[in-house]
Amino acid sequence: MKAQEVPQDDNSTYHGEKRAVYATTKDGDYGVVASSGWDVEAEATQQAVAELQRLADEAYAACETGKCSPLEYHMYAKRLDLLSLSQATGLFQWRIKRHFNVKNFNKLSDKLLDRYADVMGITISELKKLPQKES
Amino acid sequence: MSVASKKFIHKHAGHCESGVMSTMLSHHGLAMSEPMAFGLSSALSFAYLPFVKLAGMPLIAYRSIPKAIIKGLQKNIGVKMKIETFSNQQKGQERLDVLLEEGKIVGAQTSVFWLPYLPEEMRFHFNGHNLLVYGKEASTYKISDPVFEHVVEASEQEFLKARFARGVMAPKGAIYYPTFVPENIDxxxxxxxxxxxxxxxxxxxxxxxxxxxxxxxxxxxxxxxxxxxxxxxxxxxxxxxxxxxxxxxxxxxxxxxxxxxxxxxxxxxxxxxxxxxxxxxxxxxxxxxxxxxxxxxxxxxxxxxxxxxxxxxxxxxxxxxxxxxxxxxxxxxx
Incomplete structure (x- = not known):
């Protein structure tokens, strides 16, 4: 890629930051060019973010009607899934799945709740409820 | 190695690990570009691992596994690195602070998700990120993250969280620095x-x-x-x-x-x-x-x-x- 061909698409996902891309000058010499982003990459990032948002929204709606515990919502909201939450907490997936059930979740000890809250970087009281819906 | 008086120069790089190693070795007198650090450690690769899932998706890697650049450079050019990990967070922080006080610049493995300076959309649970800590003022770490054009900062608490994130490739507070840097490369x-x-x-x-x-x-x-x-x-x-x-x-x-x-x-x-x-x-x-x-x-x-x-x-x-x-x-x- 030539230096002048390095995309400068001002990706919103960069928040004004720039990324180092290797490209050649007109003499063919390589160097670093700061890029403000490439639409192709931005779309892929946004697609992944949107998918997690969709899962979080679905869980939010289900929690509101009592079909699942707030744990499931917070998991997706913190960009985790069953596998990564299991790996981060050291709890078996089947056990976490049980905690998606409101009845089971309400019975959890503070110790176990803290294990979840800690890997998500929130407090136990935040974990126990759904956040206010953003308008 | 007396480096305390040396001014640290941040460098913008394409990749975190090769960027850290390039900047670190250059700081210690062995000028090395990022591509050279990447190439000399034979880091280019391709792997498609459908059974290793990352956020529900199979792992696709265009380079060798994390830490391969650090290890590859040790093997190929004779740099000696000391890598320390910790089971106790407090000790991990104290050790980093001691090294910084000695005037060292220290490499660290962290999670991406907990780095406060990263744009929201870029924060995913990936534990294999590398950066350099070049100082501490009050309770704020001065950080040279190679993928950023400029230097950044993180509070003690935020940085601890990033260093001790759990899960796959958990960094366990890993920090590293060279104990021997050759004067030149053959x-x-x-x-x-x-x-x-x-x-x-x-x-x-x-x-x-x-x-x-x-x-x-x-x-x-x-x-x-x-x-x-x-x-x-x-x-x-x-x-x-x-x-x-x-x-x-x-x-x-x-x-x-x-x-x-x-x-x-x-x-x-x-x-x-x-x-x-x-x-x-x-x-x-x-x-x-x-x-x-x-x-x-x-x-x-x-x-x-x-x-x-x-x-x-x-x-x-x-x-x-x-x-x-x-x-x-x-x-x-x-």
């Missing part, structure tokens, strides 16, 4: 070894998931998406692009960084074949970018339209063919 003996290692790995790895075989295997899996759930298929394709272009590849899944390394080595050793290989690798990088563009166009299109999986798979196969020629060329360079 390029004439190191470059051939490093270059051949990459070429052989890509051409001859016997397992079907790595090297060029891995690329062909991925192409086959792309064709199979035809029968899969539409949403999954689009996410899978988008995932490939993210692995190739997002944070820390220097563009085109490290192919441009490597082309830059081949060029630099070719000039140092006055080796025409390496310079030719560099140009070929640049063309390969351009093809990877076309591949990403092709995917972007297909996932951008309306849901009703069908995605031409076969065309995407064909493009990937043609890149594998193109790369094969570069590696064969690299093998004839010495």
């Amino acid at each position: 390029y004439a003996s190191v470059v051939p070894k490093a270059v051949k290692a990459v070429a052989k790995r890509m051409l001859k790895t016997p397992v079907p998931i790595a090297g060029l075989k891995g690329m062909r295997y991925l192409a086959k899996n792309i064709r199979n998406l035809e029968s899969k759930d539409r949403r999954y298929a689009r996410l899978f394709l988008g995932h490939i692009v993210r692995m190739q272009e997002e944070i820390g590849t220097g563009g085109a899944g490290f192919r441009y960084i490597y082309a830059s390394f081949l060029q630099e080595s070719g000039k140092i050793l006055d080796n025409e074949t390496l310079l030719e290989a560099s140009e070929m690798m640049t063309a390969v990088g351009d093809s990877w970018r076309e591949f990403a563009l092709l995917i972007a166009k297909s996932i951008r299109s309306k849901k009703s339209e069908t995605v031409d999986f076969d065309a995407i798979a064909k493009k990937l196969e043609s890149i594998a063919d193109e790369e094969a020629l570069v590696y064969q060329k690299m093998l004839t360079a010495f």
Whole structure:
């Protein structure tokens, strides 16, 4: 890629930051060019973010009607899934799945709740409820 | 090694680990570009691991595993690194603070998700990020994150969280610094070894998931998406692009960084074949970018339209063919 061909698409996902891309000058010499982003990459990032948002929204709606515990919502909201939450907490997936059930979740000890809250970087009281819906 | 008085110079890099090592070694008197750090550790690779899931998606890697650059440089140029990990967070923080007070610059492995200076959209649970800590003021760490154009900061609490994130590849507070840095590098003996290692790995790895075989295997899996759930298929394709272009590849899944390394080595050793290989690798990088563009166009299109999986798979196969020629060329360079 030539230096002048390095995309400068001002990706919103960069928040004004720039990324180092290797490209050649007109003499063919390589160097670093700061890029403000490439639409192709931005779309892929946004697609992944949107998918997690969709899962979080679905869980939010289900929690509101009592079909699942707030744990499931917070998991997706913190960009985790069953596998990564299991790996981060050291709890078996089947056990976490049980905690998606409101009845089971309400019975959890503070110790176990803290294990979840800690890997998500929130407090136990935040974990126990759904956040206010953003308008 | 007295470095306390030395002014630290931040450098913007394509990839975190090679950026950290380049900056660190340069700081200790062994000037080394990022592509050189990447190339001398034979970090270029390809692997498609459908059974290793990352956020529900198979792992697709364009380089060797995390820490391979640190280890590769130790092996190939004789740098000696000390890597410390901690089971106790408090101790991990104290040790880092002591090293900083001694005037050292310290490399650290962290999670991406907990770094406060990273844009929201870039924060995912990935534990293999590398950065340099070059100082501490009050309770704020001064950080040189190679993928940022400028230096950044994190509070004690935030940084601790990032260093001790749990899960796959948990950093366990890993920090590292050199205990010995050679004064110079014998390029004439190191470059051939490093270059051949990459070429052989890509051409001859016997397992079907790595090297060029891995690329062909991925192409086959792309064709199979035809029968899969539409949403999954689009996410899978988008995932490939993210692995190739997002944070820390220097563009085109490290192919441009490597082309830059081949060029630099070719000039140092006055080796025409390496310079030719560099140009070929640049063309390969351009093809990877076309591949990403092709995917972007297909996932951008309306849901009703069908995605031409076969065309995407064909493009990937043609890149594998193109790369094969570069590696064969690299093998004839010495």
